[in-house]
Amino acid sequence: MARFDRHLFICTNERDESASRPSCLPLGSKKLKSAFKDAIKEAGLKHQIRANESGCLDQCEHGPVVVVYPDAVWYGFVKVSDVSEIVEEHLVHGRPVERLRLAPGCLNTASCPHRPPA
Amino acid sequence: MARFDRHLFICTNERDESASRPSCLPLGSKKLKSAFKDAIKEAGLKHQIRANESGCLDQCEHGPVVVVYPDAVWYGFVKVSDVSEIVEEHLVHGRPVERLRLAPGCLNTASCPHRPPA
Numbered sequence: 001m002a003r004f005d006r007h008l009f010i011c012t013n014e015r016d017e018s019a020s021r022p023s024c025l026p027l028g029s030k031k032l033k034s035a036f037k038d039a040i041k042e043a044g045l046k047h048q049i050r051a052n053e054s055g056c057l058d059q060c061e062h063g064p065v066v067v068v069y070p071d072a073v074w075y076g077f078v079k080v081s082d083v084s085e086i087v088e089e090h091l092v093h094g095r096p097v098e099r100l101r102l103a104p105g106c107l108n109t110a111s112c113p114h115r116p117p118a
Numbered sequence: 119m120a121r122f123d124r125h126l127f128i129c130t131n132e133r134d135e136s137a138s139r140p141s142c143l144p145l146g147s148k149k150l151k152s153a154f155k156d157a158i159k160e161a162g163l164k165h166q167i168r169a170n171e172s173g174c175l176d177q178c179e180h181g182p183v184v185v186v187y188p189d190a191v192w193y194g195f196v197k198v199s200d201v202s203e204i205v206e207e208h209l210v211h212g213r214p215v216e217r218l219r220l221a222p223g224c225l226n227t228a229s230c231p232h233r234p235p236a
Contacts, residue, residue: 002222003190009127009172047226053173054127069187072121107120108165 005048006091008036011065013056023056024063028080032064035080039087049091061114062102074102123166124209126154129183131174141174142181146198150182153198157205167209179232180220192220 010033014025036051059065062076066086073096075086082100089095106112128151132143154169177183180194184204191214193204200218207213224230 002225003192004226007185007187007190009170012173050176052127052175055130055171057170058168067125069125070190072125072188074121104120108122 004050005045006050006071007069008049008051009054009057009067009069010036010051011055011057011059011063012053013060015060021060022063023060024065027064029053029064031080032066032078032083035083036066036087039083040091043087043092045087045091059102059107061112062106065102068096071096074107075100076102076106122168123163124168124189125187126167126169127172127175127185127187128154128169129173129175129177129181130171131178133178139178140181141178142183145182147171147182149198150184150196150201153201154184154205157201158209161205161210163205163209177220177225179230180224183220186214189214192225193218194220194224 010029011024012029012033013023015021015023033051033053040046040049040051057065057067059076064078066075066078068090078100086097089097106114111117128147129142130147130151131141133139133141151169151171158164158167158169175183175185177194182196184193184196186208196218204215207215224232229235
């Protein structure tokens, strides 16, 4: 086997409660990672697609955040209940789930509707 | 700004010493991540390229392991002293550092020269 067909990274960063930006772990991203791993296995894609924890993906106001490579598709506010749709639509059929994608104006920005200017 | 031009994931997984496979953290991958972050900043690419920690990338016999997306270029046995070359050659000029790439026969395999059959 060669490279993974797709590789998901799920932010599991945890900040102190007093931090100025939120973080993904307290929003349940460990459970999210487990749900992705289970759903990928159930879809028979265990060897082709991998779901990994990652450090802070720097999209902190949109957590839990997931990025799918090599597509570079970013999802925000992902819930465990969204996992089966992402796996079936995106990972199996190659159709990113538009309703869960971070808007272009929300990605790597200092200010967006979810991140008011400091 | 939009997506990252490139996104590095450096495995910082740690297994128990009694585990059957090795892991990247004891091989210095936290220092490696810091070195990548520093070198990317020095190259003026802080906003275009991100270096993240990740969970186990499952190439455990080749640690420390780094994967660069969206290229899907995998590096193994990466040392802090290799970081400047990867940043200058690959991240700045788009030329992967061939001498550090995992051989195709080493990626996602149950057996390779570094991973004898169980």
